Amino acid sequence: MASKVIKGGTVVTADLTFEADVLVEGGKITAVGPNLSGDEVLDAAGCYVMPGGIDPHTHMEMPFMGTYSSDDFESGTRAGLSGGTTMVVDFCLPAPGQSLLEAMQAWDNKSSKACADYSFHMAITWWGEQVWKEMETVVDRGITTFKHFMAYKGALMIDDDEMYSSFQRCADLGAMPLVHAENGDVVAQLQAKLMAEGNTGPEAHAYSRPPEVEGEAANRAIMIADMAGVPLYIVHVSCEQAHEAIRRARQKGMRIFGEPLIQHLVLDESEYQNADWDHAARRVMSPPFRSKLHQDGLWAGLAAGSLQVVATDHCAFTTEQKRYGVGDFTKIPNGTGGLEDRMPVLWTRGVNTGRLTMNEFVAVTSTNSAKILNMYPRKGAIREGSDADIVVWDPKRSKTITADKQQSAIDYNVFEGIEVTGLPRFTLTRGEVAVVESEMKAKPGHGEFVKRPPNPAPNRALSTWKEITAPRKVIRDPAKMPAGV
Ligand SMILES: NC(=O)NCCC(=O)O
Ligand SMILES: [Zn+2]
Numbered sequence: 001m002a003s004k005v006i007k008g009g010t011v012v013t014a015d016l017t018f019e020a021d022v023l024v025e026g027g028k029i030t031a032v033g034p035n036l037s038g039d040e041v042l043d044a045a046g047c048y049v050m051p052g053g054i055d056p057h058t059h060m061e062m063p064f065m066g067t068y069s070s071d072d073f074e075s076g077t078r079a080g081l082s083g084g085t086t087m088v089v090d091f092c093l094p095a096p097g098q099s100l101l102e103a104m105q106a107w108d109n110k111s112s113k114a115c116a117d118y119s120f121h122m123a124i125t126w127w128g129e130q131v132w133k134e135m136e137t138v139v140d141r142g143i144t145t146f147k148h149f150m151a152y153k154g155a156l157m158i159d160d161d162e163m164y165s166s167f168q169r170c171a172d173l174g175a176m177p178l179v180h181a182e183n184g185d186v187v188a189q190l191q192a193k194l195m196a197e198g199n200t201g202p203e204a205h206a207y208s209r210p211p212e213v214e215g216e217a218a219n220r221a222i223m224i225a226d227m228a229g230v231p232l233y234i235v236h237v238s239c240e241q242a243h244e245a246i247r248r249a250r251q252k253g254m255r256i257f258g259e260p261l262i263q264h265l266v267l268d269e270s271e272y273q274n275a276d277w278d279h280a281a282r283r284v285m286s287p288p289f290r291s292k293l294h295q296d297g298l299w300a301g302l303a304a305g306s307l308q309v310v311a312t313d314h315c316a317f318t319t320e321q322k323r324y325g326v327g328d329f330t331k332i333p334n335g336t337g338g339l340e341d342r343m344p345v346l347w348t349r350g351v352n353t354g355r356l357t358m359n360e361f362v363a364v365t366s367t368n369s370a371k372i373l374n375m376y377p378r379k380g381a382i383r384e385g386s387d388a389d390i391v392v393w394d395p396k397r398s399k400t401i402t403a404d405k406q407q408s409a410i411d412y413n414v415f416e417g418i419e420v421t422g423l424p425r426f427t428l429t430r431g432e433v434a435v436v437e438s439e440m441k442a443k444p445g446h447g448e449f450v451k452r453p454p455n456p457a458p459n460r461a462l463s464t465w466k467e468i469t470a471p472r473k474v475i476r477d478p479a480k481m482p483a484g485v
């Protein structure tokens, strides 16, 4: 295979910024340094050469709320590449009662047309001996993170008893639990009350999921993880109540990770007040968009390190699908897109405003996910031996986001009309140039599954500590024991 050299750019990683060329051969980075040469030259003058983005939270073709999310692995990963994201981590979702291995097979089949690399989390949607057993096979297969829904009562939600059992199993297997933290019981009651009062529009979705339901669930999950002796990753952190729980836990030395979404960082609750039903319904997701105060807290958390990664939870439904919920907001499929826009929007609203440094940008869009999900430095790095998943980022290129020009299969974009400055000049997936500015060259089927080994450092450290501090029986001299009654 011919070599490529990315020439004349500035390499930006999570901890360094330096001028260097990058040589790519056989899908890997083989050298980083001055004056490199290769068969093909990619001109990076004026650009930043960064690890391709990793989106740790997507849902392609997800069966949910009576339908399927509309982007599949082909259109979804193509959308990602267009915006500089070279890897996604999607969720295998067994139906309650279904074998985890069957779900894994279904996701293997769906993902065969991916244009970029991918990995999976496994969702625990029910509990029993079969699930307990199959979790080990899932881990052997390289899926070492397990998602738990504390919301969606009557569908995906599991209770505390099941969650504690699953967290303990994760601890034994060197795996990490993830949670969707919302109190599903309280949400269900609020939904019923709002509907009974005639509050049926999309704005009621937000009223039924106040920040307290998220804060309570985040606190509960953190305490349960601590008792099970396992690290915990909280997905789509949207509000101060949940962020505060994470911050406090981390300050106590607990191994808790928090993932805000680009949507929550940029879009706010006023979207649900729009007089156009479609506009509001297209933005229905869980948790819902919050106030600007919550947004400020999330941005601060990224800079301070109390929140570690920015994801999208890309789960795209068309307007027609959203309309299943006309007259009953509880039937609007929950989810929004964002995969194509995550990096340009975060750069524009983060780096260009001074809220994030370029190195922090790389950390939260790529390197931290690679580390937390145990695939660093194969992914998330610009260094010899790493996969050549690279974005050559032109900080001067601009566009106005519009659904008309997007790769995603849906008919609208929640970021419509936002102007971004900072876009890929080239996106490379394992050494293949998939994007040249707005020209798309991605190949369906190029993407490969990325196996993630169990027992990363936080698990090892935590299990060592838990073993040392575990309750121990006190050995007493039988001769000195009091007589029993
Ligand atoms: N977030 C959302 O509304 N939809 C996707 C499923 C989930 O992650 O909860
Ligand atoms: Zn969720």
Ligand SMILES: [Zn+2]
Binding pocket: 057, 058, 059, 313, 315
């Ligand atoms: Zn999700």
